[in-house]
Amino acid sequence: ILNVEQSPQSLHVQEGDSTNFTCSFPSSNFYALHWYRWETAKSPEALFVMTLNGDEKKKGRISATLNTKEGYSYLYIKGSQPEDSATYLCAFRGYSTLTFGKGTMLLVSP
Amino acid sequence: DGGITQSPKYLFRKEGQNVTLSCEQNLNHDAMYWYRQDPGQGLRLIYYSQIVNDFQKGDIAEGYSVSREKKESFPLTVTSAQKNPTAFYLCASSRDRGVNTEAFFGQGTRLTVV
Numbered sequence: 334i335l336n337v338e339q340s341p342q343s344l345h346v347q348e349g350d351s352t353n354f355t356c357s358f359p360s361s362n363f364y365a366l367h368w369y370r371w372e373t374a375k376s377p378e379a380l381f382v383m384t385l386n387g388d389e390k391k392k393g394r395i396s397a398t399l400n401t402k403e404g405y406s407y408l409y410i411k412g413s414q415p416e417d418s419a420t421y422l423c424a425f426r427g428y429s430t431l432t433f434g435k436g437t438m439l440l441v442s443p
Numbered sequence: 444d445g446g447i448t449q450s451p452k453y454l455f456r457k458e459g460q461n462v463t464l465s466c467e468q469n470l471n472h473d474a475m476y477w478y479r480q481d482p483g484q485g486l487r488l489i490y491y492s493q494i495v496n497d498f499q500k501g502d503i504a505e506g507y508s509v510s511r512e513k514k515e516s517f518p519l520t521v522t523s524a525q526k527n528p529t530a531f532y533l534c535a536s537s538r539d540r541g542v543n544t545e546a547f548f549g550q551g552t553r554l555t556v557v
Contacts, residue, residue: 337485364542376447377533379545422486426542429493430476430501433486 337425339434353409354437356423360404365426372419413441445470449549464519464552466534475517476535493540
C-alpha cells in the first residue's frame, strides 16, 4: 500500500492569514497528484490535478506546486477566509487508482 | 443536475447481516470507485470499476462485493464477513481512466452495525 503523507494534520488560523500544507508521496510510478477540498456535510471537490514536475496551478486565492522528483506538493491559501475552512486532501494517482492522504483540517476564525 | 447519488445517508445493520449501499451517477462516467473512511484515517479504496461488467479489488476488499451491470450504477455489498463494517462509505466516479481526470464524489453513507 502506497504511503501518502499530509502535514500538518490540522491548522487553526485567523482570517487574513496565509497558510500552506504539504503532501508527500512516492516519487516512483507517478502519474498525477490531485488536491481536493472537503467541506463539512458536503462531498469532496477537486481543486487541482497536476501531472508535470514543476507544475503550478492557481484558482483564486489557492495555488499549488508540484515536485515529482522529490515527491512533494504544496498547497497555499493566501488571505484565508472563514469559507476556506475544510479538510484538504491530496491523492497520489498511480497507474489505475488514487491513494489519499489523511488530509489537513483547516479552521479559519473571523 | 448531474451528480452522484448515494443512498441511504444513514444505515443501521445487525451483526451477521449483509447490506447493500447504493451509488448512482448520471455523469456518463466510465469509472466508479468505493472508498471507506474511518476516524483518523484517509480514504481507503475498497473496489473500483473502469468499465461496465468489470471491477477490481482495491486495498481493503475483504468482506465486500460489488457489481457493475450498468454504467450508472455501482452498488457495494457489505457482507457478514467484514469484521469492522461500521464506517463512512464514499462513492466516486471519473470520466475515464485517464490520469488527468478528477474524481467526483457522492455525499456518503454512514453505516453502523448494532
